[in-house]
Amino acid sequence: xxxxxxxxxxxxxxxxxxxxxxxxxxxxxxxxxxxxxxxxxxxxxxxxxxxxxxxxxxxxxxxxxxxxxxxxxxxxxxxxxxxxxxxxxxxxxxxxxxxxxxxxxxxxxxxxxxxxxxxxxxxxxxxxxxxxxxxx
Numbered sequence: 097x098x099x100x101x102x103x104x105x106x107x108x109x110x111x112x113x114x115x116x117x118x119x120x121x122x123x124x125x126x127x128x129x130x131x132x133x134x135x136x137x138x139x140x141x142x143x144x145x146x147x148x149x150x151x152x153x154x155x156x157x158x159x160x161x162x163x164x165x166x167x168x169x170x171x172x173x174x175x176x177x178x179x180x181x182x183x184x185x186x187x188x189x190x191x192x193x194x195x196x197x198x199x200x201x202x203x204x205x206x207x208x209x210x211x212x213x214x215x216x217x218x219x220x221x222x223x224x225x226x227x228x229x230x231x232x
Contacts, residue, residue, distance in 0.1 A: 136181075140185070143174075143216070143220070144178050144179075147174050147178070147223070150171055150223060151175070154168060154171065166226055167226050170223050170226070173219055174219045174223065177216050177219070180212060181209055184208060184209045187205060
């Protein structure tokens, strides 16, 4: 059992064995990127579900709610950006990070994803601020 744990760690973070002339630590970037994208996707799905629930609540309350139009607009924008981020994450995972020719494109896609996630968070702060009072 202990040998299996050690082997799993070695596969996750391969490095040269003691006694190698050039001993250095090496991390498989494809493995790291896949795990990172999977976690981001799970968080994106959770936020998408929350925004869907908020949209349902706003639509249920109807146009008489004072922030109806701003909330509909912000929630729709947030959901749209989340779908775009999800698609970008799928494309990022598909490419081989070790291919030097693909790295500039992957770097650009990762930067765009980061900026979009920032805007999604910012939009959701406003959605929360305009949200419903429990007294209603």
